[in-house]
Amino acid sequence: MRLRELVEGSAAVAETSSRKAKVARLAACLRALAPGEIALGVAALSGASHERLGIGPAALGAAASTPAAAMPSLELGELARVLAELGALAGRGSSGERASRLGALFARATAEEQRFLAHWLGGGLRQGAALGLVAEAVAQASGATGEAVRRALAVRGDLGVVAHAALTEGPAALDRFRLELFRPLLPMLAQPAADAAAAVAELGEAALEWKLDGARVQVHKDGEVVRIFTRRLNEVGSALPELIEAARRIPARSAVLDGEAIALRADGRPEPFQVTMRRFGRRLDVARLRQELPLSTFFFDCLHLEGDDLIARPTSERFAALAGAVPEALRVPRLVTADPEAAEAFLDVALAAGHEGLMAKSLVAPYDAGGRGGAWKKIKVAHTLDLVVLAAEWGSGRRRGWLSNLHLGARDPASGGFVMLGKTFKGLTDALLDWQTRELLTREIGRDEATVYVRPELVIEVALSGVQTSPHYPAGLALRFARVRRYRPDKRSEDADTLDAVRALHVG
Numbered sequence: 007m008r009l010r011e012l013v014e015g016s017a018a019v020a021e022t023s024s025r026k027a028k029v030a031r032l033a034a035c036l037r038a039l040a041p042g043e044i045a046l047g048v049a050a051l052s053g054a055s056h057e058r059l060g061i062g063p064a065a066l067g068a069a070a071s072t073p074a075a076a077m078p079s080l081e082l083g084e085l086a087r088v089l090a091e092l093g094a095l096a097g098r099g100s101s102g103e104r105a106s107r108l109g110a111l112f113a114r115a116t117a118e119e120q121r122f123l124a125h126w127l128g129g130g131l132r133q134g135a136a137l138g139l140v141a142e143a144v145a146q147a148s149g150a151t152g153e154a155v156r157r158a159l160a161v162r163g164d165l166g167v168v169a170h171a172a173l174t175e176g177p178a179a180l181d182r183f184r185l186e187l188f189r190p191l192l193p194m195l196a197q198p199a200a201d202a203a204a205a206v207a208e209l210g211e212a213a214l215e216w217k218l219d220g221a222r223v224q225v226h227k228d229g230e231v232v233r234i235f236t237r238r239l240n241e242v243g244s245a246l247p248e249l250i251e252a253a254r255r256i257p258a259r260s261a262v263l264d265g266e267a268i269a270l271r272a273d274g275r276p277e278p279f280q281v282t283m284r285r286f287g288r289r290l291d292v293a294r295l296r297q298e299l300p301l302s303t304f305f306f307d308c309l310h311l312e313g314d315d316l317i318a319r320p321t322s323e324r325f326a327a328l329a330g331a332v333p334e335a336l337r338v339p340r341l342v343t344a345d346p347e348a349a350e351a352f353l354d355v356a357l358a359a360g361h362e363g364l365m366a367k368s369l370v371a372p373y374d375a376g377g378r379g380g381a382w383k384k385i386k387v388a389h390t391l392d393l394v395v396l397a398a399e400w401g402s403g404r405r406r407g408w409l410s411n412l413h414l415g416a417r418d419p420a421s422g423g424f425v426m427l428g429k430t431f432k433g434l435t436d437a438l439l440d441w442q443t444r445e446l447l448t449r450e451i452g453r454d455e456a457t458v459y460v461r462p463e464l465v466i467e468v469a470l471s472g473v474q475t476s477p478h479y480p481a482g483l484a485l486r487f488a489r490v491r492r493y494r495p496d497k498r499s500e501d502a503d504t505l506d507a508v509r510a511l512h513v514g
Contacts, residue, residue, distance in 0.1 A: 007043055009085055009115065010078035011035075012050055013122045019051070025139070025420050032143030041174050043082040045166030046089070050126055052140040052165065059093050061108060061127055063450070065101075069108040070124040074117040085111070128451065129461040137165060137500060139422045144169045150177035158183035160192050160375030161317075163239055185315045187260060188226050190235035192376030194264075194307075196365060198391075198507055199383035202353045203346035205366035209383065211344035213325065215306055216356040217363040217384060218338065219279050220268030221286055221496055223303065225253050227261045236286065237496050245288050248296060249303050258331040260312055264373075265305035266338070275360035279492055286496070306338040306365075309373055317373040321381075324373065342369070353385065362386055378504070388469045389511055391416070391485075391503045392494060394424050394462040398446050401431070401439070408439040409446050409458055414468065414485065417502045424462045425481045425505060427473075433490035442493070465497040466490060473511040481505055483512060 015035035022028050032051055039047045048054075088111050095104050112120055144165065145155045150172050158168045158180040171179040185191065199205040206212055222237035223246075232253040234243040243250050249267060256263075269277040269285070276282075277299075285301055308328035309317050316324045328337065341352045353364050363386040371381035393414040401410030411431040415424035434442070442464075449460040468488045476484030483505075494501075 007038055007040065007047070007082050008078055009080040009082060009119050009122075011038065012047060012082060013119055016051060016122065023421075028139055028422075029142045029146055032140055033147040036143055036147040036169065036173060039173070040083070041170065043086065044170045044173055046082055046086040048140060048144070048166045048169045050122075051143075052137050053126065053129075054137070054165075059089060059104075059127065061092065061104065063128065063448070065105045065108060066124060066128050068105065069112040070120055072109050072112040072120070074112075074120050075114055076116070078116050078119065080111075080114045080119060084114075125451075129449070129463065137422075138419060141165060141168075144172055148172035148177055150180055154180045156376070160377075161185050161189070163190065163192060185262065185310055185317060187228050187262065187310070188231075188233050190224050190226070190239045190241075191262075191309065191317070192239070193222055193224065193237045194374050194376070194382060195378035195501065196382035196384040197378060197380055198389070198503075198510060199366060199385050200510075202349035202364055202366065202385050205364075205383040205385055206344060206346050206349045208380070209366055209368050211342065211369060213321065213367045213369060214341045214343065214349055214352050215338045215365045215367070216359070216361045217365050217386070218266040218268050218304060219276055219362045220266035220282050220304075221279075223249065223265055223267045225249070225261075225263045225265065225303075225305075227253050227256065227258065227263075229259055230254060237501070238498055242286055245285060245292055246301060247292065248300055252303050252336065256332055256336070258311055260310065261308065261331060262310035263305045263328070263332065264307035264309060265303055267301045267303050269299050270302050283495065303336060304338045305332050305336055306340075307373065308332070317375060319372065320370045321367055321373075322369045325369075357387065389472060390467055390469050390491060391508065391511075392465050392467050392497060392501065393427065394499050394502045395442075395446065395460060395464045395466055396424060396426055396462055397457050397459045398442070399429075399457050405431075405439060407443075409443045410434065410439060412442075412466070412490070413457075414466070414488065415462065415502075416481075416508050417499070417504045418481075419504055419506075424499070424502075426479055427481065427483055427508060428476075428479065428485035428488055430468065430485070430488040430490060432488070433469075438490070438493075462499050465494040465499060465502050467492050467494055470511075473508055475512070481508070483508055 019028050019031050092104050141155050142152055145152045159165055162168055162183045224235045226233045232250045233241055234246055234249055235241055269282040308324050311327045311331055356364055366383040368381040393416055395412050396415045397413040398409035399411040401408045411429050413426055413429055415426045418425045446460050449463055450458050451461055452459045469491050470485050471487040473483050474486050
């Protein structure tokens with residue numbers, strides 16, 4: 007397939023408002039791809055970024071200014087080859103070589119293709135076809151069920167690989183995607199609940215757990231070999247030796263455990279989230295940091311045990327496996343109840359211990375890797391949402407020179423994009439203003455006199471008093487008294503709260 011056909015398909019998807027029509031158009035594009043083009047086609051159609059290419063904004067801007075070709079001739083196979091070569095360049099002189107090759111690539115593209123490539127490679131391609139929609143299109147194009155594609159994606163984590171198997175071998179090929187030791191799964195996520203009583207009323211008898219304000223970790227163990235992954239599927243075990251040692255002490259020979267790593271004070275109360283996160287991503291001075299800021303691990307789910315995959319089993323069975331394999335001191339405190347009063351009392355205990363709330367979990371649900379269904383509920387005293395920064399306005403007065411007033415958006419599963427819900431500049435310290443200005447400018451995709459528009463990559467947790475009706479924003483909803491609590495570097499934009507979560511807080 008020529009790049010021109012993919013660009014035309016992308017444009018058609020962007021112009022379509024109907025989810026059903028978007029999926030159908032995407033499926034048609036996928037069917038037309040040759041086997042060697044599928045991975046690249048899926049990445050381009052979903053707007054997946056190419057972070058490993060080492061292409062900075064300056065190099066991309068220079069390439070995009072290259073005189074365009076008069077006629078389309080660039081094939082997807084050639085594009086895939088060039089991008090692979092760019093990603094492999096390293097060492098002295100690689101930046102200049104990369105810029106030269108990128109310019110030659112853009113010279114082969116028409117003006118329309120250049121615009122597409124610039125937006126895609128720069129991470130600013132917004133065509134309303136996020137990963138979930140493309141996954142539905144893979145199902146439609148291959149004849150597989152949506153559930154089969156989602157399950158394969160959850161355990162493989164790469165839609166290009168899943169799509170290649172489904173489209174070239176048929177739906178049965180998806181059955182071979184199973185949980186593998188040392189290949190992390192996407193984490194199961196939760197929806198907000200108004201309070202503990204409401205969560206129990208909706209779920210019936212449920213497991214209530216302390217909601218720890220730590221860093222999500224997934225631990226894979228096979229004998230003495232232990233690897234630790236973050237919620238973004240990055241391996242971090244070398245920076246967290248005490249977690250490795252704790253996992254090795256667990257009697258089970260093979261296991262995959264879901265839990266939280268958290269820094270605790272001498273009295274057992276938690277340190278702030280930002281303090282815990284100091285231990286992640288650090289490769290130097292690990293021994294010193296461990297001494298100054300030791301981490302504790304608490305597990306709440308068991309996804310694999312002694313050769314058996316448990317993700318399809320009911321929660322109650324997974325919890326029984328966890329209790330049999332992991333000592334109580336390494337498990338999150340839990341209460342199983344259907345009593346609203348007992349649930350509220352358990353919440354009071356969690357809050358008194360310094361934690362931020364509770365999780366409420368259905369006892370019959372499977373582990374929905376990567377999903378944010380209704381089987382898990384998060385309960386906090388203050389309403390909070392994880393939103394994405396879409397833009398920021400330059401500050402004035404003492405904030406002059408900093409990007410200050412943030413434009414915040416929620417994820418819209420129907421369109422695959424993000425919908426703005428309001429702005430806030432509250433809760434930003436000088437240090438945070440300085441940091442966010444640098445980070446946002448590296449993600450800039452455009453600006454006007456007062457505002458810098460950015461790739462929607464940074465997730466930020468905001469506290470708010472509620473959500474109200476508003477004619478000023480596309481969804482008809484606006485945040486009430488939003489205040490920044492913290493950035494969430496452990497979360498991707500795909501993990502941000504959806505419009506449905508926002509509507510659940512709507513006060514009218």
